[in-house]
Amino acid sequence: MLKTSLKQQWPPKYDLQYQPDVNEKYWYKDIETASKEDLDELILFKVKNVMKYAYEHSGFYQRKWSKVGLHPNDINSLKDFEQVPITTKAEVREDLEEYAPFGSNVCIPYSDVHRIHGTSGTTGKPTVFSFGKEDWERIAHQHARIMWSFGMRPSDLMFIASPLSLYIGSWGALIGAERLGAKTFPFGAGQAGQTEKAVSWLKEVKPTVFYGTPSYALYLAEKAVELGVDPKEFGFRILFFSGEPGAGVPSTKKKIEDLFGGICIDSGTMAEATPWMSNTECEHRTGVHLWQDVVYTEVVDQHSKARVPYGQEGVPVYTPLERTSQPVIRYWSGDLTTWTDEPCQCGRVYPRLPKGIYGRIDDxxxxxxxxxxxxxxxxxxxxxxxxxxxxxxxxxxxxxxxxxxxxxxxxxxxxxxxxxxxxxxxxxxxxxxxxxxxxxxxxxxxxxxxxxxxxxxxxxxxx
Ligand code: 8LH
The missing domain is CATH 3.30.300.30 (ANL, C-terminal domain)
Structure with missing residues (x-):
């Protein structure tokens, strides 16, 4: 049995002052090293609660599930959950059109909305998300916990080198680092001349952790060399990435580690599935762990949508387990990966994506x-x-x-x-x-x- 009392409450109320000792490897050892049975019991508890909550508060899910005669009480096992219809980006977009501007899946009153974010909208109308304060705090808390697993500690200073815009990647990194007690340097990216400035700031300030996209880190290194600076001079001990493939591609990982001299960590799901760090490598870098008690991730066949066995390729489908402002249940990513349940040296029980996310079906x-x-x-x-x-x-x-x-x-x-x-x-x-x-x-x-x-x-x- 899990010692933690967290499984008794939904939505979970975390002690926002809690922090493990700096030498401690795990944030919540009892969950991260639990038996498969205990972990599944915790996931099922959260799955049932988030479904019940969505059914009671979300017009979007009430209509979607009523059409197929589904009631949350029908879900009594993780096997039952595999029958819950998948949610797609197209459905969310249609709902946003019909119930503009925020859609009918916002489950808190407008007065309780704390942050509004969205997708870039490069392939259509942007998708808007609302986060309440409690969700935002839980996201920060879970991100801090996950960042702990690759060795980030309160003494670190994180350089954020991606746009501080509607893009939730940068903000998710920022609030996670703050909750962990680390210092942040939210530099951003995307302005003309900003990379040259980054090179000179990095030489001066010497942050210990980098966050951004792998393509940008390589561009930054190229620019540094052009300016006569060896990227190793920046002194990063951890380079943490999300947003695109790269950090999980073996030769890119090696290149980044050789160029900068720190460890390269792959991470990231989708904005809609925030807390998006639920796919993140630990310090051993054996592929992203699926932090199943934070976001329950299934890998399914791209055609039949049936769950594929470990060892096989499929599409990740995400269910964030603690979101009350805008829950998403079995969200289709359109990405491709292969999953495994083979153990990692770190001792965590979560399944892994040894090659990360290596492509999108569309691409x-x-x-x-x-x-x-x-x-x-x-x-x-x-x-x-x-x-x-x-x-x-x-x-x-x-x-x-x-x-x-x-x-x-x-x-x-x-x-x-x-x-x-x-x-x-x-x-x-x-x-x-x-x-x-x-x-x-x-x-x-x-x-x-x-x-x-x-x-x-x-x-x-x-x-
Ligand atoms: C990835 C990866 C990865 C994302 N390997 N492909 O940054 C994380 C979140 C906030 C994010 O990028 O969300 P966004 O903008 O909705 O994009 C999601 C897509 O980005 C996802 O479906 C993947 O195709 C890609 N992606 N992280 C490979 N580590």
Whole structure:
């Protein structure tokens, strides 16, 4: 049995002053190292409560579940929960249109709303989220607990190098670090000239933890070198990432660790599934742990939507277990991953994604019957001597076949023919597919201060 009394209350009331001793490895040892049975019992308790709460307070879920005759009392096991219909971004968008501006899934009075955030809306109308104060505090608390697992401590100073905008990534990192008692340096990213300024501030201030996207860290390193500064001089001991693939791609992880000299930690789910740190690596860096008592994550088949066994590939579906302002139940991510329940050295019982999230279904390209993701290409590009960090996949359609040209940039003085042949050979070995490889001078491809776009789709589907 779990010693903690946390499973007796929903929504949980955490002691917001609590902090383990700095030498303690776990924040809540009894939960993080519980038996599978105890952990499942805690998850089920939270699942039942969040469903009951959503049914009582959310117009969106009342209508959605009534249509299929589902009542929360029908859910008496985690197996039963697998039958609960999935929630998609499209449904949430429709609801936001119909019940503008906040939708019918906000379960607290407007007077209790503490923060409003949203998605960037690059693929349609932005999605808006409301957070009440208690949710916000619980998110901070859980983020602090998870950051503890990769070694962050109150003596750390975290440099936040992603936009402090509607994007919940930066704010989630900020409030987690504050709850942990660390200092923060919310520098942001995205303004013209900001990266040059970052280089000079970092040399002066020497924060110990970096937070941002992997593409931006690589761009920052490139800029530093251009300005005659070795990124190791910044002195980061932890580089913590979310928002896009990279930190879970072996050659990118190695590159970041070699360039900066600190450990590279992968993290991140989706804004809607906040607390988004519920997928985060521990200090051993064996793939993200699924902190199942914070957000219950299932991996399901992309077509049948049935849960896949450990060891298999599927799409993560998220259920944050403590949100009362805007709960989401079984939220479809559209991402691809493989999960495992093999133990990690850290002793935590959570399942893991050993390769992180390696692609999105929408960004997957099928070349001669083989599914190719940008992160597979990334793993090759980042390990080849003589190439810069940037790359893109340009997809075209020749008659009925898709073709992919991999564009990357050269550094140094390697013979281009030899380099092109090496890339082709290694891409073929990694993916089983032959690609056209195009080498470009350093600085040709677009740099990003946020999430990189790695696939340029030039197929004309009207033909
Ligand atoms: C990832 C990863 C990752 C996110 N590996 N792909 O930063 C975390 C949250 C706040 C975030 O980025 O939310 P947002 O903007 O809604 O984007 C979610 C998508 O970003 C997610 O579906 C993935 O495709 C991608 N992503 N973290 C690989 N560590």
């Amino acid at each position: 997957m390209v099928t070349v001669r019957g083989v599914n190719v993701y940008a992160s597979l290409i990334e793993n090759v590009v980042r390990r080849i001597e003589g190439l810069g960090e940037e790359f893109v996949m340009v997809v075209t359609r020749e008659k009925i076949m898709d073709e992919v040209t991999v564009q990357c940039e050269t550094v140094g003085s390697r013979d281009e023919n030899e380099l092109r042949q090496q890339i082709s050979k290694e891409l073929k070995r990694e993916t089983g597919v032959t690609f056209v490889v195009e080498l470009l001078p350093l600085g040709t491809l677009e740099r990003t201060q946020f999430k990189a776009k790695r696939v340029i789709d030039k197929r004309n589907f009207k033909e």
